[in-house]
Amino acid sequence: MTDLVEQRALQSTQTLPGAAPAEEQPNAFASGVALQDTTVLIHVRFRPDGKVWEIAECPDSMDKDEWFKRLCARAGDKFQTRCGARGLFRLSLAQLEALKAPILH
Numbered sequence: 254m255t256d257l258v259e260q261r262a263l264q265s266t267q268t269l270p271g272a273a274p275a276e277e278q279p280n281a282f283a284s285g286v287a288l289q290d291t292t293v294l295i296h297v298r299f300r301p302d303g304k305v306w307e308i309a310e311c312p313d314s315m316d317k318d319e320w321f322k323r324l325c326a327r328a329g330d331k332f333q334t335r336c337g338a339r340g341l342f343r344l345s346l347a348q349l350e351a352l353k354a355p356i357l358h
Contacts, residue, residue, distance in 0.1 A: 293349050295342040297321060306338075312353050327352055 298307040305317040312320065324342055334340045
């Protein structure tokens, strides 16, 4: 019986060919996950009234709704809607840094 349990545990820890081991895979819910050093995922969660509840990579000088509005205005084509009042932006590191930079008048 214990051999069967150990075999199942071993099978569940094996990865697909070419996939990174589990400890090297990025956490999709971490703040601004970097994928292959070129893409950053900015996760957004919304309240039932449509306001932003959580958003990754928010600069200190902005509130969550302002950051979301800036992302939508300047990178709206990079937004992907998800179920459960969630969404994400897929940006390059250069795009993210440009969006975080303060706007000079």
